[in-house]
Amino acid sequence: MGDVINLRRARKAKVRAAEAATAAANRAAHGRTKAEKSAAKAERSRANAALDGARITTDKTE
Numbered sequence: 001m002g003d004v005i006n007l008r009r010a011r012k013a014k015v016r017a018a019e020a021a022t023a024a025a026n027r028a029a030h031g032r033t034k035a036e037k038s039a040a041k042a043e044r045s046r047a048n049a050a051l052d053g054a055r056i057t058t059d060k061t062e
Contacts, residue, residue, distance in 0.1 A: 032040075
């Protein structure tokens with residue numbers, strides 16, 4: 001037979017874990033200096049430009 005668990009406590013623990021994950025993501029996103037934010041933005045821009053440059057286009061007007 002399985003263990004008996006309190007569903008109210010399990011539900012609250014699940015909510016706490018989700019809130020902790022959200023808080024960690026917010027700390028990572030908003031707890032950076034302006035230089036770090038601009039460097040990350042420049043890196044995303046370079047990556048997008050490289051991806052667009054490597055895109056293969058097909059001409060379907062034949």
